[in-house]
Every structure is written in C-alpha cells, then in structure tokens.
Amino acid sequence: MRLSVQPEAFDPGAEANCFAAGASGAGAIVTFTGLVRNSAAGDLLAMQIEHYPGMTETAIAAMMDQAQARWSLIDALVIHRHGRLLPGDVIMMVATAAAHRAEAFAAAEFLMDYLKSRAPFWKCEITPAGAHWVAAKDSDEAALTRW
Amino acid sequence: MRLSVQPEAFDPGAEANCFAAGASGAGAIVTFTGLVRNSAAGDLLAMQIEHYPGMTETAIAAMMDQAQARWSLIDALVIHRHGRLLPGDVIMMVATAAAHRAEAFAAAEFLMDYLKSRAPFWKCEITPAGAHWVAAKDSDEAALTRW
C-alpha cells in the first residue's frame, strides 16, 4: 500500500500502470481520479487545498488498512495533493486491486467516501469575487452510513 | 464516447489520461481494468477470448448509451480485447467521467455488470490439462438485478 500527500502534480495514468504492475494476482483494478471543476459561472481562478499535516497521513492510512482487511485487497494507493490547483488539475486519486471486481469497486468507493468526510482537507475556491471555503455536503456525510 | 473491440494490447494508463484530457468539465473519473488472473494451480498458459463481431459492438454501444443517459455522463470509454491473452495481460477497461463521484462509480459498475453478462464474449482457459470454457457465474447474472 502506498499513500502520498503532496503539493506536486502527478500523472494518474502512469501511477495506475505502476500500481497495476505491482498488484500481482489481481483480476480487477479500479481507479478514481478527482479533478478541479470550474465554478458554475466558469470563473474559478484557483482551488487552494489546506490540510492537517500528520493527521492527514494517519487518517488515510487507517482507512486504507480498514479497506484492505474488509475487501481482501491485494493493494491500494492514495495520492492527494494540497496547495494551489487550477481548473482541470488532478486533485487526487485512489486505486484498488482485488481478485474480483465487486471488491475493487467497493473498496474504492469506501475510500472515496471516507476521504471526502474524514481526511482533514479543506478546499477554498478562489474567483474574482474572492475566496470561498467549500461547504461539506450533507450527502457526503450520509454516504458514510452505507459502510 | 469511444468503444473498441480489438485483438491488440493497449496501455490502460495512457488511455485513461487521454480519456481524462477529453472529459472537459468532469470532476470524477472512474476506471476499471480487468486482467487475466492465473488459475488456482498457477498453471494457466493462456486465455482465449472469443466474441461475436458486430453484435459485440452493438451490445456495448447500447449499454454505453444507457449509462450516459442514466447518469448524465460527460464521457465513457470501453476497450475490450479478444484473441489469445497471457496471465497478467489487460483484458479490458472501462472509464466513466461525470461531474461527481457517485455517478461515475455507478456508471462504471453498471457497464461492468452488463459487459460481464450481456456482451457476447466467451473466455476459454488453456492449461496443460487442456482447454476449459469459463462458466458464467450466477452472481454475475444476479448483479444485473440491482440496475
């Protein structure tokens, strides 16, 4: 399992291929890539992502351990950026490898739901009108109840 | 939307990056990659994949149209190989792009469930003991009932 919380951009396709090459015995690999969407008005200048160094890594590692045990994952990967990102930039990715598709999908969705609401990241959208902290969605909190 | 049924190997990471680059406005991209698993005994020499040219493309295109409409997908991609594959080879991939993660995940799982049981492909495992057609699993047929 690999976890990286980093300001640097990364190549999700190359990471996915590297992950797959190491996941010996896997029949199913699922990846999720999150991208910076523009605002409805199309005027997003940047997205600033703040995090809590130390706790971020601890919290994500715990989620990954839980996912691996619950779905017998062969491997899992989480990469999450922080700092200043532009519209269209890759924010983060998750990859899961399992023998069969149901486990790989479930683990990837579990990791995403937990990353959304339990990993200490905060997004701030910067537009010509100013900076605006993204509010957590009730639907994201609700998504956790299914696990 | 792009669909390819082909004997040639392909690079899933490069395909995923290319897909993401074209999915303007997407906030979430999910990929699934299916790989040839070895047999339990570890003696798989090859997997031969037969398909029904013409129907394969029609059936998958119909699934993709349905997924796009149901989950407001920004884009979808299906690549599926046929012919002779080796253990560890990539069999196929699905990618979905949507504004939010729930739609991208649901559409990718829907496409996988339908590809498994409704696209005319048949897998034959070749071991030193001979060739053996892979039997369809009841659980794959059952998976369709959730959609």
Added chain:
Amino acid sequence: MIDVLYFAWLRERIGVPREQVETSAATVADLVAELVAREERYALAFADRASLRVALDQQLAGFDAPLAGVREVAFFPPMTGG
C-alpha cells in the same frame, strides 16, 4: 435460408462456426427442434437449452421468438466478458 452462428463450446460441439440452414421454422424453438432431429451432434449441443442463449439479428431473444424476417440466428452459452 437463414444464417446460423455458434460460439464457444457450442461451436466446438457442432463443429462449424456458422452455416446456412434451409428452414421454414416459425420460432427459434422450432428451428432448434429441426436441427436436433437432423444429426446427433446437434442433439448433444442443444441437450440443455437452459444453458444456452440466442440472438436474432444480433439482439438477445428468447427461444419462443418468431423467426419471420430474421436473417441471422446465433446460439451460444452464457456470456463471460469483462
């Protein structure tokens, strides 16, 4: 005349991937009955109909589907893609 296609182990049991069949069968089931009556290899191949699927002009159909206007019938085991 109708094109009849076979895939996977059905193709192996019947021994050809496709053939043209002269038939006036009204339904898929009638066509199967004609084939089964023709030769042992068809009888063996179609012995367990529950384990077979059929497509008419490349669309999945049932064994009770009518053949009127159909140019291509395909028989095969349950699919195992993905």
Added chain:
Amino acid sequence: MIDVLYFAWLRERIGVPREQVETSAATVADLVAELVAREERYALAFADRASLRVALDQQLAGFDAPLAGVREVAFFPPMTGG
C-alpha cells in the same frame, strides 16, 4: 500548556494557525469556553459549534472528550477532501 491548531475558515477568523494555550480545562468544551471568554474573535469563531469538528492528538473526538494527557487539540470545519 497545550498546542491548539485551527484550520480553514476557523484559522482565518482566529487569525493564527496554531498557538500554545495555558489551560487546566477538563474537556474540549471547557477549553472552548475559556477561549470564547478570552476574546471576541474566539467567540465569533466558535459561535456555531455544530459546524465544527475537533481532533485530539490527530484523532477525531467529541467536544465532551477529556483533555487529560492530550498535547495537541485541533479545531476545524467539516472536511472537504477527495
């Protein structure tokens, strides 16, 4: 002495990302009450406690959690990662 950290809009309202606080508060809620009593900016920042989360030594906790042995308390709005 305890390290107190603030993130996102809470950090902006309080004006510092972290500070050391001399306290003998028994629980998180007691610590918040002390801070709120100290200065207006804390009162404003902690006005709606339902919209805040707390971590003790980098583990999520409740406002009723005891502070005994804790070295680092962090306050922040609901997380928006992924």
